[in-house]
Amino acid sequence: xxKMPKWADVVLIPLISLILAAILSALVILGIGEDPIAAxxxxxxxxxxxxxxxxxxxxxxxxxxxxxxxxSVAFHARLFNIGGEGQAMLGGLGxxxxxxxxxxxHWSLALIFASLGAALFGAAWAAIPAYLQAKRGSHxxxxxxxxxxxAAAVLNYVLVNLxxxxxxxxxxxxxxxxxVHLPSLxxxxxxxxxxxxxxxxxxxxxxxxxxxxxxxWLLIWRTKLGYEIRAYGNSEYGALYAGISPVKITMIAMLIxxxxxxxxxxxxxxxxxxxxxxxxxxxxxxxxxxxxxxGRSHPFGVFLAAILFGFLYQGGAELALWTSIPRxxxxxxxxxxxLFTGALDNMVRGPLxxxxxxxxxxxx
Amino acid sequence: xxxxxxxxVLDSTVRLATPLLLAxxxxxxxxxxxxxxxxxxxxxxMAAFFSAAVAATTGNVWLGLLAGIASxxxxxxxxxxxxxxxxxxxxxxGVAINFLAAGMTVLIAQDWFQQGGRxxxxxxxGRFEPLNLPFADALADVPVLGPIYSxxxxxxxxxxxxxxxxxxxxxxxLFGTRFGLRLRAVGENPAAVDTAGVSVVGLRYAxxxxxxLLCGIAGAYLATALQAGFVKDMTAGRGFIALAALIFAxxxxxxxxxxxxxxxxxxxxxxxxxxxxxxxxVIPVQMMDALPYILTVVILAGFVGKAVPPKAGGExxxxxx
Numbered sequence: 179x180x181k182m183p184k185w186a187d188v189v190l191i192p193l194i195s196l197i198l199a200a201i202l203s204a205l206v207i208l209g210i211g212e213d214p215i216a217a218x219x220x221x222x223x224x225x226x227x228x229x230x231x232x233x234x235x236x237x238x239x240x241x242x243x244x245x246x247x248x249x250s251v252a253f254h255a256r257l258f259n260i261g262g263e264g265q266a267m268l269g270g271l272g273x274x275x276x277x278x279x280x281x282x283x284h285w286s287l288a289l290i291f292a293s294l295g296a297a298l299f300g301a302a303w304a305a306i307p308a309y310l311q312a313k314r315g316s317h318x319x320x321x322x323x324x325x326x327x328x329a330a331a332v333l334n335y336v337l338v339n340l341x342x343x344x345x346x347x348x349x350x351x352x353x354x355x356x357x358v359h360l361p362s363l364x365x366x367x368x369x370x371x372x373x374x375x376x377x378x379x380x381x382x383x384x385x386x387x388x389x390x391x392x393x394x395w396l397l398i399w400r401t402k403l404g405y406e407i408r409a410y411g412n413s414e415y416g417a418l419y420a421g422i423s424p425v426k427i428t429m430i431a432m433l434i435x436x437x438x439x440x441x442x443x444x445x446x447x448x449x450x451x452x453x454x455x456x457x458x459x460x461x462x463x464x465x466x467x468x469x470x471x472x473g474r475s476h477p478f479g480v481f482l483a484a485i486l487f488g489f490l491y492q493g494g495a496e497l498a499l500w501t502s503i504p505r506x507x508x509x510x511x512x513x514x515x516x517l518f519t520g521a522l523d524n525m526v527r528g529p530l531x532x533x534x535x536x537x538x539x540x541x542x
Numbered sequence: 543x544x545x546x547x548x549x550x551v552l553d554s555t556v557r558l559a560t561p562l563l564l565a566x567x568x569x570x571x572x573x574x575x576x577x578x579x580x581x582x583x584x585x586x587x588m589a590a591f592f593s594a595a596v597a598a599t600t601g602n603v604w605l606g607l608l609a610g611i612a613s614x615x616x617x618x619x620x621x622x623x624x625x626x627x628x629x630x631x632x633x634x635x636g637v638a639i640n641f642l643a644a645g646m647t648v649l650i651a652q653d654w655f656q657q658g659g660r661x662x663x664x665x666x667x668g669r670f671e672p673l674n675l676p677f678a679d680a681l682a683d684v685p686v687l688g689p690i691y692s693x694x695x696x697x698x699x700x701x702x703x704x705x706x707x708x709x710x711x712x713x714x715x716l717f718g719t720r721f722g723l724r725l726r727a728v729g730e731n732p733a734a735v736d737t738a739g740v741s742v743v744g745l746r747y748a749x750x751x752x753x754x755l756l757c758g759i760a761g762a763y764l765a766t767a768l769q770a771g772f773v774k775d776m777t778a779g780r781g782f783i784a785l786a787a788l789i790f791a792x793x794x795x796x797x798x799x800x801x802x803x804x805x806x807x808x809x810x811x812x813x814x815x816x817x818x819x820x821x822x823x824v825i826p827v828q829m830m831d832a833l834p835y836i837l838t839v840v841i842l843a844g845f846v847g848k849a850v851p852p853k854a855g856g857e858x859x860x861x862x863x
Binding site for chain 1: 551571580620623624625628629630631632633634635636639640641642644645648649650652653656659751779782785786789826828829831835836838839841842844851
C-alpha cells in the first residue's frame, strides 16, 4: 500500500518544495537589501500585466516547454539527460540550414521542415551519448555534459568559419529570408479581433510546443512504446524479464528527448532572432531540468512549470531593468527549485509520509 | 618552436593545470567515497568570488583564501545534506549547486561592489605573489637548466606548489592510511564498512568536506593568483574539465596529475596559438577547446582502456533493517 494518496505525491510535494524555494528566494532578496513584496509586484506586472509581458512570458515558456519535455521523456526511462543545451544548439543549426539553403514558398511549409531538421540534429546529437550508454556503459550524465561543451565548440567553429556571411565580423549566420518569417501571436490573433502586443516575440511555435505536450502525453501513456519506456524506467530487470530491450529503449527515449530539445530552435532561432547566433539557447536546456522536476515529468505539469519559469524569466528581466537586482536572481530561483524538488525531495517527503500514516492510523 | 617558447608554454601549462588539479583531487576524494560530484564547478566559482571579495575588502589575501574555502565548504555541506542525509539524487544536487553558485556570486557581487557582478581588481597584498625559489636569478643564465629552473619551476604562487604537493599527499592518505582504506571501501561496498562498525555517513561527510576544502583552494587560486579579481562565470567550465580529468585518470591521484597537466597543456597551446598548422592541415582553436571533452568521451566509451568508477558511486546508502 502507498504511504500517501496520489494527489499528495503529485500536487502537495511539489507545492511545498516550491513554497520553500520561494521563501528562500525572498530571503535572498531581503539579504541584498531589496523588498521582496515590491519585487514580486514588479515581476507580476512586468510579466503578466500586459500583452507585451505575456508575449515575452509565453516566448520563454515555449523554449522551456520543449526542453522540459525533452528531460521528462528521458526521465521516464530513468535517463538523466543534461545535454538539452547542446542538443538545442545543434537543433538551431538544423533550423538554420533548412531556412537558409531551401527557398520556401510559405512559412508553414518551412516550419514543418525546420522542425524536422531541428529534431533530426538534436536527436543525432543525443544519439551518441545514448549509444555509448546503451552499448558501452558510459554514464549518460557525464557524456551529455561533455557533449554540451563539444556542441558549443562545434557551433563556434561552424559559425565563425563556415556559415558567417562574407564581410561580416559577427559569428552568426545571415538573416533568414522573409518567406520563412513565423507569424507572431500578434499576427495570429489580430484576424480574430484580439489585440496582442506587436513587439513581443511569442510566435506560432508556442502552439507547436503545446502540440508536443499532447503528443508526449499520448506517447507515454497511450502507446505500447510509452509503456515500455515507463516499465524500463521503473525496473530495468523487470523490463528485461518482460522482453523489453534496454538498448532499444535507451536509444529511442534519448532520440525523442534530443529531438524535442532540438525543436526548441524553431522558437528562438526561427521565431525570434531569425538567424543563428552564438549562445542562442541562453541556458534554456538547463532550465528544462528544473521544469521537468517541478512538473513531475508529466506533460501537464511540464506545461504549468514552463509557464511559471517563463514568468520568472520575463519578471526577472523587468526586475533587472527597474531595480538593482541582477537577472541572475532567476538562476538562484532555478537552483533552489532544482534543489528542493529534485535533490532534497526526501526532506519534504519524509515528514509528509509520517503525517499521512498517522492520519490513517487515526481513522482506522 | 624554439626553446624559450617551449618553456613559456610549459610555464602556462603549470599555471592552468593548477586549478584543474586541485578540483580533480577534490572530486577524487568525493567519488572514491561513493559521492558523485558534478558540483565542482559551482564550488570553485563560489570560492573564487568570496576569496576575491574578502581579499579586496580587507587587503589580505590569506583572509580571502579562508573565506573562499569556507564558502566552498558550505556548498559541500549542502551536497552532503542532500545526497547523504536525505539520500537524494547526487547528480541533481550537483546541478543545483552549480546554478546556485552561478547566480549567487553575481547577485552578491552586484550588491557588494556595484560593478556589474565583478569584484574590484586586486593589488599587492590582495593577491598571491609569485614565489621566487632560491638562486632563481643567479641561475637564469645557465644554458638549458637555467631557464627551466628560473622560468618553469620558480616564480609560481604558493598555491601552485601546494597543489602539486597535494598529489603525493592524496596518494598517501588514500593508499597509506586507515582512513584512506575506509574511504575507498565506503565507495565500493558501504554495507561492509557499516558491518565493521564504521560510520558510512561520517566517512562520506569527511570525504565531501575534503572535496570542499580543495575546491575552495582551487577557486581562490583562480581569482587571487591566476587573475586579479573575480569576474562572472570565471571558472569557465574548469570544474567539468577537472571531472573529465578525473575520469581520464581513472580515479587515481598520480594519473590525475598527468591528466591535469595534459589538459592544462591543451589550454596553454590553445591560448598561445589560435590555429595550429600541421603541413596543409589546420587544427582550429575550437578543436583544442573541445579536445579534453572528446578524449573523456572516448575513454568513457572504453575504446582506450576502461574507466570503471567506484562501485557504489552515485548510490545513496540505505541501511537494511
